[in-house]
Amino acid sequence: MAKNILALSGRTFDGKDLLEKATVLVDDSGRISEFGEDTRPDHGLKSISDSKYTILPGLMDVHMHFFGSRKEDIAEWNVIPAELASIRSVTDMRNILFAGFTTVRDLGSKSGVFLAQAEYEGDIMGPHVISAGHSLAQTGGDDDFKGLPLDMAQKLSYSYYCDGPWECVSAVRKVIREGGEVIKLYASGGFAAGGKPLPNLTVEEIRAIVEEGHRAGVRVTAHAYGEEALINVIDAGVDSIDHGIGLTEDIAEKIRKAGIYYVPTMSVYKAGRIDPHHIGLLTLIRGRSKANRDEIVKKHITKEIEIARDVGLKMATGTDYVGAENSVHGNNADELVYMSEYLGPVETLRAATSRAAECVGLSNTGTLKPGNYADLVVVEGNPGKNMEDVRKNRVKFVMHNGRLYDCQNGTEIYLK
Numbered sequence: 001m002a003k004n005i006l007a008l009s010g011r012t013f014d015g016k017d018l019l020e021k022a023t024v025l026v027d028d029s030g031r032i033s034e035f036g037e038d039t040r041p042d043h044g045l046k047s048i049s050d051s052k053y054t055i056l057p058g059l060m061d062v063h064m065h066f067f068g069s070r071k072e073d074i075a076e077w078n079v080i081p082a083e084l085a086s087i088r089s090v091t092d093m094r095n096i097l098f099a100g101f102t103t104v105r106d107l108g109s110k111s112g113v114f115l116a117q118a119e120y121e122g123d124i125m126g127p128h129v130i131s132a133g134h135s136l137a138q139t140g141g142d143d144d145f146k147g148l149p150l151d152m153a154q155k156l157s158y159s160y161y162c163d164g165p166w167e168c169v170s171a172v173r174k175v176i177r178e179g180g181e182v183i184k185l186y187a188s189g190g191f192a193a194g195g196k197p198l199p200n201l202t203v204e205e206i207r208a209i210v211e212e213g214h215r216a217g218v219r220v221t222a223h224a225y226g227e228e229a230l231i232n233v234i235d236a237g238v239d240s241i242d243h244g245i246g247l248t249e250d251i252a253e254k255i256r257k258a259g260i261y262y263v264p265t266m267s268v269y270k271a272g273r274i275d276p277h278h279i280g281l282l283t284l285i286r287g288r289s290k291a292n293r294d295e296i297v298k299k300h301i302t303k304e305i306e307i308a309r310d311v312g313l314k315m316a317t318g319t320d321y322v323g324a325e326n327s328v329h330g331n332n333a334d335e336l337v338y339m340s341e342y343l344g345p346v347e348t349l350r351a352a353t354s355r356a357a358e359c360v361g362l363s364n365t366g367t368l369k370p371g372n373y374a375d376l377v378v379v380e381g382n383p384g385k386n387m388e389d390v391r392k393n394r395v396k397f398v399m400h401n402g403r404l405y406d407c408q409n410g411t412e413i414y415l416k
Contacts, residue, residue, distance in 0.1 A: 014368040058400060074145055098392065102128060128365075144161060183213040247307055377398045
């Protein structure tokens with residue numbers, strides 16, 4: 001029979017609502033045994049209780065990459081050896097966990113499926129990883145590094161190139177074979193490779209990917225810039241849309257009716273900003289054509305987020321950070337800070353916990369309820385009023401896989 005090993009008491013966000021006083025009991029199986037405003041800890045049980053602290057479910061970043069690159073450079077993202085990417089990403093894993101994130105969704109990398117396995121087996125410290133393995137793209141698409149011959153570019157890429165429905169079905173099967181737990185497709189170009197983002201993959205190709213992914217029991221998410229790409233992925237039946245640049249009220253209503261999750265990735269467009277009128281990271285990424293991108297992005301991180309909020313889209317937090325110099329893993333709370341400016345603190349916390357869990361298909365985390373995994377974070381302050389309190393310098397403790405860590409000292413607190 002499981003035995004309680006830890007009690008956490010105080011101000012609590014349970015994944016849905018903020019409670020001024022509640023207690024979480026954790027047992028030695030690494031699960032929540034009891035939770036509530038009337039819950040009382042066992043006498044003599046190790047406890048964390050401080051009026052300055054807030055207890056939350058572990059935070060989630062549902063769009064990031066383990067590129068192991070320290071530069072905002074599409075060439076390096078493609079040519080970096082998987083071995084080096086994996087080794088560097090071990091440090092990124094630790095930094096993400098100590099920033100209070102207990103689950104991440106890696107949407108295309110050479111190392112993600114291996115990191116996921118190593119974390120699951122207890123060989124490395126880090127968040128639970130849901131990895132797409134290789135992402136799926138058309139030949140000549142967004143992440144096809146055109147500075148190399150095609151055969152070499154495909155061999156080195158973190159994407160499988162596929163053209164035509166049957167090649168797309170085959171590519172999905174390759175992702176499943178390598179251990180991917182989600183399918184990520186590029187329904188358009190982006191800014192990383194330069195030029196104007198155009199639709200990629202046909203509706204028939206996207207639908208083939210979605211149907212094969214669902215047949216294999218995994219969710220399908222789509223990178224989409226522009227109205228045509230957004231309509232294509234809605235019609236094809238994806239489970240979530242990432243970036244979603246070009247959102248209109250009509251398209252937002254279609255997304256809402258289809259029950260599709262929306263991950264706006266505000267952080268990647270705001271990262272490195274010094275002048276508030278300057279979109280920082282985009283000017284650092286290689287690309288030869290501005291394609292009015294500053295104007296496009298400014299509209300996305302203001303007007304389009306307001307549309308998504310007002311229509312009632314199911315939004316989840318994702319940074320699109322890759323671990324490079326201006327998108328550092330460990331700064332993943334940036335997304336919560338930016339999103340809270342439009343959604344408010346409580347709705348943003350939902351987007352980073354319970355709704356993020358729904359988005360990625362996890363039913364055993366994201367909320368504080370008995371039987372769920374004890375993925376927990378304790379921050380100093382009250383993010384229900386000030387979202388700056390979820391930044392890594394405010395994260396005091398994190399619990400994951402039944403293990404409690406002091407995040408400021410970088411040490412484990414032994415409970416058994």
